[in-house]
Amino acid sequence: MKSSIQALIFDVYGTLFDVYSVKEKCRDLYGDKGEEISIVWRQKQLQYSFLRQLMGQYEPFSKITRDALDYTLTKLELPYDEEKVETLLEAYRNLEAHPESAEILEQMRDKKIAVFSNGSRDMLEPLIKNSVLSELIDEIISVDDIKQYKPTPASYSYALKVLGVERHEVLFMSSNEWDIAGAKSFGFQTAWINRDGMPLDKLGMEPDSIYRDLTGILEWQ
């Protein structure tokens, strides 16, 4: 199966890009509370995307990310104003690529290379265009084009349509295991980039491969 791969699809946040600098910005502004802010913020950001999809009340990820931050700072009873919120949101548009990302993409250039994210284009495009990966990515695909968040089958189907390949010809990478479960359920080949050494979620779907960073995908060359 490995030799049949025509396209590589990468998730963005945590997978190609390191979200560490979001945490750092939280610590810059809120000191000791920074860590807790970044954890609750991420949990709520994910939860709001899932819930809005389930309820049929889609809003773009930029709006959801702001709403999740707003909730987080309210819940933790921390003072905030528009300037603080903008500073924190801006961090999402200025992430560093993980150190191995560029070299791995370079080595896999004989395949189509796409990113596919729940992020809306106002978040994704500045991030990717200002990064070292800009020239290495053939397609930026956002769920916002069809307003269907991952992990719905419709979202992965859209990515497939943009790339014009068959589902078994895709290798899909994400550091989010729920995203891997959704992609596997849809019929992609999958590699879970398990950077934090987490246990496998119990969602009835196993990744085809599990790696600690993107280097492992070279065996799909």
Place this chain on the structure above:
Amino acid sequence: MKSSIQALIFDVYGTLFDVYSVKEKCRDLYGDKGEEISIVWRQKQLQYSFLRQLMGQYEPFSKITRDALDYTLTKLELPYDEEKVETLLEAYRNLEAHPESAEILEQMRDKKIAVFSNGSRDMLEPLIKNSVLSELIDEIISVDDIKQYKPTPASYSYALKVLGVERHEVLFMSSNEWDIAGAKSFGFQTAWINRDGMPLDKLGMEPDSIYRDLTGILEWQ
């Protein structure tokens, strides 16, 4: 609008019944780790229900609850066997009703009274039939009948069909704000039973009423 209410629909876990005894059982078996187990278990239980719905990979809540517990104990690196797991799962079938539940249901008996839960019947029926609320509930409605988890519109639509009323004639109660957002989005009147004094989630839906316990709903009499 309050006078037009024909049916009361109650969520179960946390709303009519106190999930405290699940925590207590976690502490009985795992001491200091009990609190963390109960928090991670609940988060994963919810997340798995949302993700399976989004992926189109429905499994009953009893299975999801077991899978979430399995993940939790693995992640926290705690030893477990089938007996421990069964003891913890059994706690969900032996919850105490919140102290005000019976009296409030009694006072509202001129309306149809239903429970509507993501729980499957193997969890719900033993719980309710062995409780003080058994004689006060006209309908036990489970999403498992149609395999559509809350907060999808299809789930609330099913509850409506079972009760044979119009959506604006329903007052829906839950202690889970995501459930209130889904019910409100569908068109029910809603009362959020905010027992823990949490801030309002930013999901674009506001409850019609917010109460600290079920006593407040008497004003919908």
